[in-house]
Amino acid sequence: MDELEVVTLIVRHRVKVGKEAAYEKWLRRTIQIASTYPGHLGVNVMRDLGQFVCVLRFVGTRDLQCWLDSSERHQLIEEVSPLLAEGDQTEIEAGNEFWFSPSTAIPPARWKQACITFLVILPLSLLVPLLWQPLFTRLPWLGGYLASNVLITLSIVLLVVYLFMPKVTALFASWLTPSSRDRATHEQ
Template sequence: MNEPVTVVVTRRVKAGRQAEYEAWLTQLLRDVTALPGYLGTTVHRPPPGGPREYTSVFRFDSIASLRAFESSDLRRHALQAVSSLVEADAAWRQLSGLEFWFSPPAGTVVPQPSRARMAIVMVVVVYALVLSIGQLVGVALAGAPSAMRLLVTIVIEVALMTWVIMPRLTRVLARWIYR
């Protein structure tokens, strides 16, 4: 099964090179939108006077799409272009599935997501899934024991939340969740 994958890239920009880095980043984000399987990027910028660390969160629809990006000429050229603007090689961290629903990368300077808003999103999603999937499984497996129907319902709901609903919903609601 193809599973969306998230890559968190942290770079420390050389002093006085932030404007050039921003221009490089803008161009990179423009270029990657044409890649197959690219789902989007969130950039966490440093606060004024802060440590000059930028964290970019790239999302791809599968590990294969990520690997294609990693081996692309686009990435190779981008890394060559940025090397003079940063203090060292970037720190890369790959995440997938549940672990990145609501967790921004460690060390970012953005506010943490609102716990109340995360709870609201989760309640709405779980409620909708329990009602809809529960009904469908109940009809499809009417003769099965209730424990079996419950297990099938949970498996379907968790899979939908992990790979379909939450990655898309958190992208759509990100501004509201982090407000």
């Protein structure tokens, strides 16, 4: 074999609302098992509003087919089926083309993103400064204009990114999912 023949398996799973944690646990185990198969070159996972796109690369079609036909994979797919809204959707690509192509997922309308972001940030921008106030009173140098704004902004950003936004977007996932009108607009 003169040249490495890379074959890519693209797996799309739309996860039922509220089942994301169970799916992610299943996914970690599946990735570990797949990595033990001959010719496995690695995996990338992209998550977008309840949809997971897993990109698995194998040295060749024979190695990929070995994984696809394995009893372990069949058992894993059977196990995850109750967590999926649309079943196991797979696609095979030859070569490295998929490595550099963007996600085909259509983002929610910007006005919807703005509404959700406002819904999350407004309460935090009112609450977080109040929570920091006792510390600013005790340590006046920390309550200065620059230091206090850095601490407050950092607190809000971390809370939004790691705590609130994932939960709120999961809660509003059906509303954020682009409508057929949004898809038509995106394709133009």
